[in-house]
Amino acid sequence: MKGKAIPEGVITEADTCREFVTPRLVEAGWGTAPHTIGEQTARAAQAEGDSLYWPIYNLDIKNPNAKAGLEHAEPKDLIAAMRSHEAEVMRLLGEIEALVTEVQA
Known part of the structure; x- marks a missing residue:
């Protein structure tokens, strides 16, 4: 720790690791390749x-x-597109209704 004096006799976690843990690991063979300690x-x-x-x-x-080229449209163009989609949905619902009626008959 820079700037702070560590009181004498106080051992940090890093000191404990350097003095006690690392030497024992090296003795056990964990200090050679492929195992490295440091x-x-x-x-x-x-x-x-x-x-x-x-x-x-x-x-x-x-x-x-992200989708490239996404642009804002004029409100009138949006409304026209929505009406077109709605007309397509209504057409498909009509076909489904006709099929259901046909199957039930």
Whole structure:
């Protein structure tokens, strides 16, 4: 910790790891490839994970799946399109009603 003096006799978690845990792991064979121990290795692994995880939540990135070319239309054009769609729906409902009537007869 920069700027703060650690009182004498106080052991931090990092000190405990360096003095007690890491030597025991090395003795057990965890200090050789493919297993490596070290703060730099842990930081590199953390950075690699962060590079995969955090872009998912970055809302500043443009959506790559967004529909391109979506434009606003004039209200009159929207109304005409809605009436056209409504006419198609009514035509299809008429066909379905005729089929139902035919089957029930």
